[in-house]
Amino acid sequence: MKKVYSRPKSLKPAHFHYCPGCGHSIVNRLIAEVIDEMNLGDKIICVAPAGCGMLIYNYFDVDCLESAHGRGAAVATGIKRVRPDNLVVSYQGDGDLAAIGTAESFHAANRGENITIIFVNNGVYGMTGGQMAPTTILDQVTTTTPVGRISEKAGHPVRMCEVLAVLDGTSYLERVAVHKPAAIVATKKALVKAFQHQMNKTGFSMVEILSPCPTNWKMDPLQACKWVEDVMSKQFPIGLVKEVQC
Amino acid sequence: MKKLMSGNAAAGEAAVLAGCTCYFGYPITPQNELTEYMAKRVPEAGGVFIQSESEIAAINMVLGASVAGARAMTSSSGPGISLKQEGISYLAADELPAVILNMVRGGPGMGNISPAQSDYLQATRGGGHGDYRTIVLAPSSVQEIADLMPLAFDLAEKYRNPVVVLGDGMLGQMMEPVEFDHIKKPEPVAKDYILTGAKGRPSRMVRSLIFDVKEQEEHNWKLARKFQRIEQNEVRYETHLVDDAELVVIAYGTAARIAKGAIARLRQEGLKVGMIRPITLWPFPTKIIQETSKTIHDFFVFEMSAGQLVEDVKLSLEGKGRVHFYGRPGGVIPTPVELFRIISRHCYQIQRVKKS
Known part of the structure; x- marks a missing residue:
């Protein structure tokens, strides 16, 4: 019988800790597939964040560093400057990248660091129990916005790809999603492109991935996918935000 | 040959001669001459200099460079050192070498830019969160800064722990004749904990998150035993x-x-x-x-x-x-x-x- 589907080589034989319907597991698998297909297993150095993505080093069978909350872009900068021939990838969530780590993300992008950030945007702080994130959309109910996010009190959702697009150091910024098969295929293509940009040393690359969080959104997995399609992607338009010649 | 140099510049020169290839820093008085010296000197020596966006970014760049295998340092003064404490705690937990120089100024808060020794407890008690210590070296002359910088890097690598060099605004700004001839470039050592891409070896992870309390306790005791060894061997x-x-x-x-x-x-x-x-x-x-x-x-x-x-x-x-x-x-x-x-x-x- 022909084998059509198996565990990517870069994924350890471990059980994901992610909740049912969580987008992280899809993103992890896609990254592992891309590492295998681009033959990057002995070249990549991953930086794990604080948050739901923290335990990627238990899953990826590649060199991994765990960063302090929000500092991914800074530690990735340190690694990349010492080892310019390695592929340095920082995996971050919305609170990590766009709240506590805004300065590090912004300035790494502005310096045009040849690093790639994989930014999983699920609109909440997942690991700590579903508090408001910088990307929580208006009126969205979270544990710290019990009547929904009100802009007058809690500000507006941050569109990080668009924020970073104005910086001359950014080379590739694309927003994708993992809520339906076609989107997943596009996400994988975006990851490949981001890695190519880094290998060609064209500057800072980031793939923002809209990702369902049924547990903290208080939805079932199907409702969560539908919410990405109907609500979240209206606030965060899916598609290429910026690409310079690679 | 002796050169007339400020303590800040001498710290930089000694660090480069001792094999420091990465400097990350953010401006703060009274240590700016060191950052400025490194901006010129480190790239000349083929290394990495970044003026970071913050002290927090600087110490995390140090962590990144250290985990990639380089001899890395940052420097600051009081208020900036407070910001670095997060990263210093992670360096200690991850058992990564690093050198942090603090040209102490008057505090607390913004304080002033005059020389002070008010960061003693912060330096000697770890400074950040968690059960850890940093080795703290205290020079009392520009020459001694030059003598202790290489030692700081050696000890940091020997014990895989951050080392703080604690000066003050006076030592940083003061110019004295200083000699560097005795500083030897370190022999390259194999580091089996650094991240280089898992080529021809199993993958590695460097982390400080340990959910299992018994495992975390064991990690704490392991660090404590290391600190005991340092107490036995490194008193000066x-x-x-x-x-x-x-x-x-x-x-x-x-x-x-x-x-x-x-x-x-x-x-x-x-x-x-x-x-x-x-x-x-x-x-x-x-x-x-x-x-x-x-x-x-x-x-x-x-x-x-x-x-x-x-x-x-x-x-x-x-x-x-x-x-x-x-x-x-x-x-x-x-x-x-x-x-x-x-x-x-x-x-x-x-x-x-x-x-x-």
């Missing part, structure tokens, strides 16, 4: 005219320099005063202080703070001996004459007590 201090002394001054860094001047005057007056100068503030030279207390009962702690080093002296003496204290916080630099007056008063009082 200087004694000055202690043998016949009736009173021993305990001071470090710039304060020790001032005290030496005062002691010269006191000796001229026939007052038998000596000094123990801790060079490592952690590990603290407890043993020599205990030994000394067998024959000498009066200790005079002098520091440019409201009283921090004095705590370690009292802990070392375990209730034995008398501890006198003179502190000048807030960025005040006392003169040797001032200190001479204060110490001589104590000496005469001790003599009076002895006679009666």
Whole structure:
């Protein structure tokens, strides 16, 4: 019988800790597939964040560093400057990248660091129990916005790809999603492109991935996918935000 | 050959000669000359210089460079060092080498840009969150800065732990003749913990998140055993005219320099005063202080703070001996004459007590 589907080589034989319907597991698998297909297993150095993505080093069978909350872009900068021939990838969530780590993300992008950030945007702080994130959309109910996010009190959702697009150091910024098969295929293509940009040393690359969080959104997995399609992607338009010649 | 250099610049030159290839820093007075020196010197030597967006970013870049295998450092002063504490805690937890230089200024808060020794407790107690220590080296001259920088990198790598070099605004700004000829480039050592891409070996992970409390406890004990080894092996201090002394001054860094001047005057007056100068503030030279207390009962702690080093002296003496204290916080630099007056008063009082 022909084998059509198996565990990517870069994924350890471990059980994901992610909740049912969580987008992280899809993103992890896609990254592992891309590492295998681009033959990057002995070249990549991953930086794990604080948050739901923290335990990627238990899953990826590649060199991994765990960063302090929000500092991914800074530690990735340190690694990349010492080892310019390695592929340095920082995996971050919305609170990590766009709240506590805004300065590090912004300035790494502005310096045009040849690093790639994989930014999983699920609109909440997942690991700590579903508090408001910088990307929580208006009126969205979270544990710290019990009547929904009100802009007058809690500000507006941050569109990080668009924020970073104005910086001359950014080379590739694309927003994708993992809520339906076609989107997943596009996400994988975006990851490949981001890695190519880094290998060609064209500057800072980031793939923002809209990702369902049924547990903290208080939805079932199907409702969560539908919410990405109907609500979240209206606030965060899916598609290429910026690409310079690679 | 001796060169006339500021302490800040000398720290940079010594670091580069000792194989430091990465410097990350953010401007803050009174240590800017070091950042500026490194901006020119490190790239010339083929290394990495980044003026970071913040102190937090700088220490995390140090962490990244260290995990990638490089000798990396950052520098700052008081307020900036507070911001770096997060990263220093992670460096200690991850067991990664790094050198952090603090040219201390008056504090707390914004304080001022004058020399002070008010960060003693922050430096010697770890400074950030969690159960850890940093090795703390305290130079008292520009030459000693140049001597201790290579040691800082060696110790950081030997014990895989952050090392703090604790100076002050005076040491950073002051120019003195300094020699670097003795500094040798380190032999490249194989590091089996760094991340290079898993080529021809199993993948590695460097992390400090340990959910299992027993595993976390074991990690803490492992660090504690390492800190015990450091306490056993790495204590450094200087004694000055202690043998016949009736009173021993305990001071470090710039304060020790001032005290030496005062002691010269006191000796001229026939007052038998000596000094123990801790060079490592952690590990603290407890043993020599205990030994000394067998024959000498009066200790005079002098520091440019409201009283921090004095705590370690009292802990070392375990209730034995008398501890006198003179502190000048807030960025005040006392003169040797001032200190001479204060110490001589104590000496005469001790003599009076002895006679009666």
